[in-house]
Amino acid sequence: MPLFSKIPVANPDGYLFSWQTDRFWKKTRSISALNTTLGNPQCRGVDLNRNFAFGWGKSEESDYESSDVCHRSFGGGKPFSERESTALAKFMFNNRKQIKIYITLQNYGQAVLTPYAAKPVLSKDHRSHVLAGSIAARAMHKVHGEGYELGTFAEALYLAGGTSIDWAYEVAKIKYSFQFQLRDRGSWGFLLPRSRIIPAAAEFYAGVTEMAHFVHLSEMDYENIDKVW
Known part of the structure; x- marks a missing residue:
C-alpha cells in the first residue's frame, strides 16, 4: 500500500x-x-x-x-x-528515490494538470501522465459527479515559470508530478463556501488514492502499463 x-x-x-x-x-x-x-x-x-x-x-x-x-x-x-520553497525542494530532492508522485494543491478550476507549465510542449512521460491523470479525474468525478479537466499546465491554464511541478519533474526526477486544481469552476472562486470544502476533499482523496494504486502497479509492470488498470 x-x-x-x-x-x-x-x-x-x-x-x-x-x-x-x-x-x-x-x-x-x-x-x-x-x-x-x-x-x-x-x-x-x-x-x-x-x-x-x-x-x-x-x-x-x-x-x-x-x-x-x-x-x-x-x-x-x-x-x-x-x-x-528551498525547504520543500530539499525534501523532495533528498527523498527523490522514494517519492513516486508529487502533487501540489491549488484552487480553483477543477483540473488535473501535468508538466509543463514553463513551456508549451509535452513531456517525454506525457503518455504516463495522461493515464495516471485520467484515472484520478475519473475517480474524482465518481464521488459527486463533478468534472475535472485533464491537461498540461500550460495548455489548460497559462505559461508560468518557476512552478513546483516542473521542478519536481525535471530536477528531482519525480516522474508523476501534478498540480490539482480543486473546486470550483469559478462561481465562488477563492471564496468556496465552507459546506463545499469537505466534498472537495473527498474528491481529491478518491483521485489521489486511485492514482497511487495505478502508479504502484505500473512500477511493477511498466511494459504492460496500459493493462494494469
Whole structure:
C-alpha cells in the first residue's frame, strides 16, 4: 500500500496573514533588499509557485508571472530566494528515490494538470501522465459527479515559470508530478463556501488514492502499463 507524506501548509506565514489581514494573500511574508524601501504592503513576499529553479523568470510578464515585487505573482529576485520553497525542494530532492508522485494543491478550476507549465510542449512521460491523470479525474468525478479537466499546465491554464511541478519533474526526477486544481469552476472562486470544502476533499482523496494504486502497479509492470488498470 503506498504511503503518503503530507505538507498541509507550505507557506505558514502567508497563510496566517490571509486569516488575520488579507483574505486573498498568496505570497510569503518575506522582506528583502528588493522591497524594504517600498511602503506598499502588497510589495512583501514572493509567490512560492513561481520561485522554483526551472523556467524561472522566462515567461512573459502577465497576471500569472511578474518581476514586479508588488505583484501577487512575483517570482522573487532569484530562484529559491524563499526559505519555504528551498525547504520543500530539499525534501523532495533528498527523498527523490522514494517519492513516486508529487502533487501540489491549488484552487480553483477543477483540473488535473501535468508538466509543463514553463513551456508549451509535452513531456517525454506525457503518455504516463495522461493515464495516471485520467484515472484520478475519473475517480474524482465518481464521488459527486463533478468534472475535472485533464491537461498540461500550460495548455489548460497559462505559461508560468518557476512552478513546483516542473521542478519536481525535471530536477528531482519525480516522474508523476501534478498540480490539482480543486473546486470550483469559478462561481465562488477563492471564496468556496465552507459546506463545499469537505466534498472537495473527498474528491481529491478518491483521485489521489486511485492514482497511487495505478502508479504502484505500473512500477511493477511498466511494459504492460496500459493493462494494469
